[in-house]
Amino acid sequence: MTSIIATQADITRFPSDVIVNAANTSLLGGGGVDGAIHRAAGPRLLEATRLLGGARTGEAKMTDTFGIESAEKIIHTVGPVYASHPEADAARLLGDCYRNSLTLAAEFRSIAFPAISTGVYGYPPAAAAAVAVSAIREWLAQHPDTALETITLVAHSAADLAILQRAL
Numbered sequence: 001m002t003s004i005i006a007t008q009a010d011i012t013r014f015p016s017d018v019i020v021n022a023a024n025t026s027l028l029g030g031g032g033v034d035g036a037i038h039r040a041a042g043p044r045l046l047e048a049t050r051l052l053g054g055a056r057t058g059e060a061k062m063t064d065t066f067g068i069e070s071a072e073k074i075i076h077t078v079g080p081v082y083a084s085h086p087e088a089d090a091a092r093l094l095g096d097c098y099r100n101s102l103t104l105a106a107e108f109r110s111i112a113f114p115a116i117s118t119g120v121y122g123y124p125p126a127a128a129a130a131v132a133v134s135a136i137r138e139w140l141a142q143h144p145d146t147a148l149e150t151i152t153l154v155a156h157s158a159a160d161l162a163i164l165q166r167a168l
Contacts, residue, residue: 002150003151006161007154008161012040016071017072018073018074018110019068020074020101020113020116021034022116023078026054029045031119033119041065041068045064049063057079060075060101060104075105079121097117098132098139109150110150112151126163129164
């Protein structure tokens with residue numbers, strides 16, 4: 001049985017087999033979680049992400065963690081810019097971020113997600129949390145044999161944690 005939990009932490013230091021990066025389409029670093037992960041991992045992450053050729057919204061790609069010692073792999077996924085899509089399309093694309101990341105991590109025991117698209121991409125946090133929980137539960141129902149034991153939703157602030165806990 002896979003547990004879905006929420007906690008407040010620094011995802012760059014969170015102990016998990018896999019951490020998820022809320023990346024932009026270039027995968028070459030940016031602000032928010034993306035910038036923090038790139039800074040923590042060091043310059044070899046930039047070299048590795050250059051080789052991936054970017055990613056489309058909803059897509060997920062995996063790299064090593066380099067300077068991040070608390071995880072084995074980083075999954076880079078590109079969330080939707082909320083104002084750029086009709087609400088149903090934004091929800092589908094955000095759900096794809098979670099589903100595609102889980103598929104890449106299915107052989108690991110744990111994965112930790114930040115709140116994808118809720119920063120500069122403008123997705124309302126409560127709506128994003130509802131999509132995240134729904135997509136995760138849907139994916140788990142379709143993949144009962146996954147090796148994943150723990151899926152953690154990592155909040156940056158106490159307010160974000162409360163939103164995630166309500167969604168769960």
